[in-house]
């Protein structure tokens with residue numbers, strides 16, 4: 118667990134090679150050669166952009182894992198489902214299911230049957246169409262999307278849902294950066310970041326808040342390394358001293374293999390879990406004090422007067438807050454806040470990056486808004502080298518939203534869709550992820566269709582969601598690999614296997630490519646070259662078109678087959694509807710793609726008063742009674758969301774078990790817990806009579822460098838501890854990172870879950 122060890126380096130190379138070898142070199146190597154290259158496919162790992170001068174290798178250890186898990190030569194053959202009843206498969210672990218390889222043909226679980234069995238594509242589409250047409254209302258179907266889906270598939274998916282008659286389009290973004298989108302839109306009129314990679318070359322201070330790029334966005338470390346080398350300051354604000362942020366050895370540089378690595382975060386600010394608002398308020402309060410001492414030198418008054426609203430009320434609010442409360446809630450001393458304010462005041466081009474450590478709290482939206490307040494105070498928006506950078510998760514989660522995967526899409530999008538396609542587009546808001554969970558559980562929805570993802574494992578309150586899916590009349594999953602959600606079947610269930618990013622997609626007019634939008638609003642193409650894992654696989658767009666035709670039959674005027682025969686035609690339709698996609702086909706032919714408009718980058722704010730608005734989040738009260746702890750759930754270095762590659766978390770020094778809880782040594786002593794002791798974790802939400810609890814068992818205690826009073830477990834093993842109604846105000850993002858827990862000796866020490 119040594120903190121000063123560098124991330125990356127030779128270990129990263131060894132791990133990359135190991136995963137590629139395990140997957141089968143014949144497929145993994147050709148795929149890795151073209152990942153993120155011009156003419157190649159977009160890495161399915163994360164949404165961090167590639168630079169304009171691409172190296173021969175444009176992937177990282179964890180991108181290589183994502184690629185090689187898709188290119189695996191293992192296959193789920195016909196006998197697999199015939200010999201294993203669904204009930205038996207449900208007992209298997211996430212890792213085991215993933216390890217069975219690529220799904221080779223469409224399968225169906227018929228009512229009353231114990232096994233999935235093969236079905237033709239035509240019959241599969243027919244079954245879905247018949248059930249959907251038989252629903253009492255289109256709103257009784259849920260169309261979920263995970264963020265790996267291409268723009269083309271996402272566009273068709275929402276088009277089908279809306280032509281069918283519903284806005285029920287929950288997606289993984291609801292559990293992820295929804296708090297960023299909501300918070301930013303209110304303040305600056307757009308729910309996206311405003312910086313590009315070139316801004317990272319100019320910044321003199323980069324804040325990395327609530328993010329672990331060493332594991333989750335490793336290519337970002339290269340950008341940070343370049344910045345650090347030219348003297349840019351990097352500050353990590355996090356309850357954990359994440360290894361990749363402390364010291365980094367670039368695995369593709371010779372010095373990175375043998376040297377000590379580059380020191381990245383010059384400053385580590387160990388904030389308490391949930392303490393960011395207090396910390397940011399403290400820094401801003403100190404900043405205002407500096408301004409008072411040196412009027413006109415600290416704040417960007419010109420920017421504030423010309424472009425912002427609400428400053429006076431914001432400043433008054435800050436004035437009234439007690440320093441002691443800020444110190445207590447953040448765990449950071451006033452002196453440290455002062456030093457951070459001084460550093461910020463000395464810096465002229467500041468980028469703030471953040472991820473799940475900010476968004477997945479009850480006050481996730483306010484967390485994001487407080488970061489924006491800080492940026493606005495010194496005009497760090499709409500100038501080179503400065504601005505907000507919410508670092509997205511899934512590789513096309515941002516693009517999916519741009520394409521209309523949104524349960525509350527803006528009226529201008531819906532009107533444009535109606536105008537282009539000529540069917541009545543429903544206006545009633547659809548279900549987000551939380552609302553979909555409830556609707557399924559309460560029997561208010563009968564059909565769940567998943568375009569990728571692992572809904573039941575990623576959402577909170579696992580048993581609640583499982584029961585909801587079991588109640589469905591029909592569940593349908595378009596997927597590459599088997600996962601647990603596929604096995605939580607409704608009365609009837611289908612698994613429809615699709616092509617992955619790495620594979621060749623040939624339609625009637627010839628080979629096709631798709632497009633994606635990265636975290637910095639750049640739209641570019643992605644084209645796989647590998648032979649499909651099975652000749653039976655179909656592309657996501659063609660599967661959607663098949664379902665749409667079988668459901669809508671002659672009642673649709675949308676030329677589903679033609680749109681899929683040539684994706685250029687599909688892109689022409691996107692161009693007609695989505696602003697910023699003018700000349701889509703021409704511009705996406707450009708190897709670097711094109712960047713969508715980001716008005717705030719030109720200091721234009723499409724808010725109701727045309728200004729960037731200072732917000733006044735309240736200091737949250739996090740009530741952690743004596744004897745309880747505040748727990749966050751995080752990703753290990755060896756997983757991709759619900760896909761678990763191994764039980765190790767190399768950078769945190771944890772091996773062989775994911776059902777662990779990381780605790781401060783003194784908290785362990787105080788609670789009478791010894792290392793490796795099996796524990797039962799109970800979560801507590803609400804107060805008094807309204808208190809809700811959830812339990813998991815068989816977690817092992819580990820002493821770790823966490824702030825006092827805080828605890829850490831892994832996603833998804835601890836998801837059962839988060840009740841469905843514990844989410845961020847306004848954004849509905851589940852509060853996966855602020856769970857009040859108590860610990861007790863295990864009732865059942867052997868409960869090392871079979872599903873770890």
Ligand SMILES: Nc1nc2c(c(=O)[nH]1)N[C@H]1C(S)=C(S)[C@@H](COP(=O)(O)OP(=O)(O)OC[C@H]3O[C@@H](n4cnc5c(=O)[nH]c(N)nc54)[C@H](O)[C@@H]3O)O[C@H]1N2
Pocket residue numbers: 162163179180293326327328329330332333334354355356357359388389390391392393472473474475509510511749750751752753754756757758759854
């Ligand atoms: N290899 C790999 N890459 C991935 C993923 C993956 O699973 N594996 N997932 C993808 C997806 S969908 C996403 S959304 C991103 C996720 O990327 P991250 O957001 O980096 O992922 P998490 O593991 O959730 O880490 C959150 C970080 O926030 C910190 N944190 C928790 N609570 C707080 C808090 O209250 N305040 C502050 N300041 N920090 C806090 C944690 O210590 C941790 O370092 O990564 C994407 N990339």
Ligand SMILES: Nc1nc2c(c(=O)[nH]1)N[C@H]1C(S)=C(S)[C@@H](COP(=O)(O)OP(=O)(O)OC[C@H]3O[C@@H](n4cnc5c(=O)[nH]c(N)nc54)[C@H](O)[C@@H]3O)O[C@H]1N2
Pocket residue numbers: 262263264265266289290292293294473477510511568569570571572574575576595596597598599600615616617618657750751752757758759760831832833835836853
């Ligand atoms: N406790 C806790 N829970 C969390 C989080 C957390 O930090 N803590 N993070 C949340 C976040 S940020 C997110 S984004 C969600 C993720 O939620 P999801 O996006 O639903 O989950 P994933 O694990 O990314 O989905 C993986 C599955 O996608 C399928 N798949 C893979 N590639 C493809 C493809 O190319 N096409 C298709 N059609 N299918 C494919 C495979 O079947 C695979 O099993 O989880 C959320 N849940």
Ligand SMILES: [Mo]
Pocket residue numbers: 289292293294509510511
């Ligand atoms: Mo995410």
